[in-house]
Amino acid sequence: MRSYHLDSGAGIDGLAIRWHDDPVPGPGQVLVAVRAVSLSYRELMVLRGDYVLPVKPDVVPVSDGSGEIVAIGSGLRTARVGDRVTATLFPNWQDGPFGAQHLPQRGGSLDGMLTELAVIDEDALVPIPDHLSYEEAATLPCAAVTAWNALTGDGDGLRPGQTLLVQGSGGVSLFALQFAKALGARVIATTSSPAKAERLAELGADATIDYRATADWPATVRELTAGQGADRIVDVTGLLDQSLKAVAIAGHIACVGFVSDTAPPIDPRVLFASGATVRAVAVGSRAQFLAMNRAIEDHRLRPVIDRVFAFDETSDAYRYYASGKALGKVVIRL
Structure with missing residues (x-):
C-alpha cells in the first residue's frame, strides 16, 4: 500500500509518498480501504508547523477520511467487512466534555487517513449515511462535527x-x-x-x-x-x-x-x-458525530464539495486548498 508522510512545518513540498506492507488489524480493530479524504484548515496548520496540538514526526497526515472495511480483527461487536465508515478525529472522545485524555488525534499525534489502508479501532468508527458518497462522507469528521458542536453542544x-x-x-x-x-x-x-x-x-x-x-x-x-x-x-x-x-x-x-x-x-x-x-469548540465527540449523522439522514443533507483530486494529485489539492479559491470542501479520491 501507499501512504503520504510529512513532518510538521515541512510545507507542501515536504509531502512524500512511500510504499508499505499491508497492515493487519489487531483485536478490536478493522482495516479500512480508504476511498476519499478531505482537507481542512488544520491540515494547513500542520504543514506550517503551527498546529496547536502535538504532531509526531513522519506522520501520515489528514484527519478526515472515509472508506470500506476490508478486514477485521477479533472481538468486534458490530463492525463487519463491507461496512462503509468514517472515523472520528479524536478516537478516545466517545461522549461528554473534552478532556486531556482525549488529546490523541488522527493526522497529528496519530497517523491519519492519507493512505490506501488504515487500521482503526472499532470504537472510533462512524457509519456513513446511506445517501452520501465516499467523497461526501470524507468531509464530515472535522468541519461538519465542529459546526454541529458549535450549534448544539x-x-x-x-x-x-x-x-x-x-x-x-x-x-x-x-x-x-x-x-x-x-x-x-x-x-x-x-x-x-x-x-x-x-x-x-x-x-x-x-x-x-x-x-x-x-x-x-x-x-x-x-x-x-x-x-x-x-x-x-x-x-x-x-x-x-x-x-x-x-x-x-x-x-x-x-x-x-x-x-x-x-x-x-x-x-x-x-x-x-x-x-x-x-x-x-474543538471538533466534537463520537456521540455528537452520530447525532449529526442522524440529522444529515433525516434532512437528506449533502456536503458542499468544490473540487475532487486524485491520490497522485495530493500536492495539487493542498495548493488549491491553500489558495483560498475553494467554496466548499476539497477532496482527494483514492
Whole structure:
C-alpha cells in the first residue's frame, strides 16, 4: 500500500509518498480501504508547523477520511467487512466534555487517513449515511462535527426562529449554514465577494454582508435583526471583539478557529455587558458525530464539495486548498 508522510512545518513540498506492507488489524480493530479524504484548515496548520496540538514526526497526515472495511480483527461487536465508515478525529472522545485524555488525534499525534489502508479501532468508527458518497462522507469528521458542536453542544442549542451568523464560506461555516436551516433558524452570512454571496444565498442564507465593503458589519447584523443582534455566532476568525458587537444579549459565540497569531484584545466590560457565552469548540465527540449523522439522514443533507483530486494529485489539492479559491470542501479520491 501507499501512504503520504510529512513532518510538521515541512510545507507542501515536504509531502512524500512511500510504499508499505499491508497492515493487519489487531483485536478490536478493522482495516479500512480508504476511498476519499478531505482537507481542512488544520491540515494547513500542520504543514506550517503551527498546529496547536502535538504532531509526531513522519506522520501520515489528514484527519478526515472515509472508506470500506476490508478486514477485521477479533472481538468486534458490530463492525463487519463491507461496512462503509468514517472515523472520528479524536478516537478516545466517545461522549461528554473534552478532556486531556482525549488529546490523541488522527493526522497529528496519530497517523491519519492519507493512505490506501488504515487500521482503526472499532470504537472510533462512524457509519456513513446511506445517501452520501465516499467523497461526501470524507468531509464530515472535522468541519461538519465542529459546526454541529458549535450549534448544539452547549446544552441549549440553536432553536427554530433564532438567528445564526456565520463568517465566510469555509467548511465549518457552510456546514453551520446547512445545519441551521435544517433546524429552522435564520442565517446571516458574511462574505468577501458578490459571487460568494450569491452562492451562500443559493445554499439558504437569508442575508449576506460583504465585510470588505462594509467595515462595520456588526452594525449591519443589528440592523438585520431589529437591533437585537444574532442569537448565535460561529466565529471562525478569532476576531471576538467584532463578534461581541454583533451578538444578542445573552447570546452564544462558538469560537472554532482563528486566522492570525494576533487579534485585538477583548474588553472585559464589553464581554460583561453582552451577557454572551463565548465557548471554544474543538471538533466534537463520537456521540455528537452520530447525532449529526442522524440529522444529515433525516434532512437528506449533502456536503458542499468544490473540487475532487486524485491520490497522485495530493500536492495539487493542498495548493488549491491553500489558495483560498475553494467554496466548499476539497477532496482527494483514492
